[in-house]
Amino acid sequence: MVSCPTVGIIYPDHAAEDDYPFAAELLGVRIPVAHIYGTDLHAVPELLDLGSPEKLAAGAAKLEAESPDVVVWACTSGSFVYGPDGARNQVEQLSASAGGIPASSTSFAFVEALRALGATRVAVAASYPRDVSELFVEFLRVAGIDVVSFTGAGIETAAQVGTLTSGEVLDLAAANDHPDAQVLLVPDTAMHTLRFLRDIETHVGKPVLTANQVTVWEGLRLAGYNLGRPELGTLFEEGVDHDTR
Template sequence: MPTVGFIYPDHAAEDDYPLAERMLGDGARLPVEHIYGTDLHAVAELLDLGSPARLAEGAALLAKYEPSAVVWACTSGSFVYGWDGAEEQVAKLSAAAGGLPASSTSFAFVRAANALSLRSVAVAASYPDDVAKLFVEFLGRGGIEVLSMSAADIDTAAEVGELAPEQVVELIVSRDHPDADALLVPDTAMRTLALIDMIEERIGKPVLTANQVTVWEGLRLTGATREAPGLGTLFRTKGA
């Protein structure tokens, strides 16, 4: 089974990754190492958080696990660079990791949406409005139409990580759009893995969340995507 290394900013919802290991149940290893900066959802701070130097530090910390791929487990710290800048960010991360396949949560959302043939979505963002709009622009570059976007205006990742499960569910469910093919929930600081199936049942459509798509993308990089119960439509769809 593969080992996929994840670079996670600060601390908030990183326990979703050992939970994913248990839910996959096949021996895949998903080690997490942390880099540190401000956790403010603001453009300048996010650009610093996702800088090449910080990600190179994360890649060095992951080396002891001998991963087959590495992923920058941060949505806002990748899409804030724009599409071209995020591609350069991933290329530099790959180089820092000795040429390993690399990606980020922002690209994971686009690839997961494409794998499910989603074309129009709603976005339930925890960020302030100006940051959330950058995610909408990023999705547009990936060919995904956003029918509606709501921003919860939560300033820091730490605050997002403190949300109770019922608050997470309400934040997501209340922001669906009836005509959207799916609902996207950026922010790896939000604990969602244990809630995805319940939320999908509530709204009757696929839900893609940041930690879910990040794990899926890491497995995709190693050629190890497969069906797994409890992790939403994305992990129940053959060929996804």
């Protein structure tokens, strides 16, 4: 375990990246953010371009001066859109571009976080159009997760998601939970959630995993760093297994 890891974040465009310095200050770690750019449409061709090896290599190059211990591609849709095998290849290439340090993405972060919580049944409250949301559902199912319900809110761009208020996020979560789900998933790193994650969990009455939350957690997990910080939700409570692969 390192005393103060540096989790490098590659973040698409601009929307809710201020969640990361908030988490860094709360956790007492370094989370530098490098931006890459493309059209922010929640549409498959655009998402495939956004998560391309060339763009992620450019993001890794921007982080080089920060000497990160790990690097995480902070984009759910820009990773699961490749499918499980393609997403695995994506992070392997990212690791190589970053000098061989551990790498992951938000999609894998969701899977690892669910394993840490011991949960296998989830509801998904997604901001994306339905066709994109279905790709996330399939990604989870291949990983052995039972998706008991899901929604695609049909928000077309990440920029629009970034403008959602805490009340709107709470309403999205509550309206799309399911009584059979052990955990509610709220993907999309363009959505602000970290400052009111406990409010979301209280609102729905169960653990909630959000994109920026699991991205930070995954980076710390890969760095071998375990910290209880319940302000960031059930996932960050003491006793949750953060063991690395």
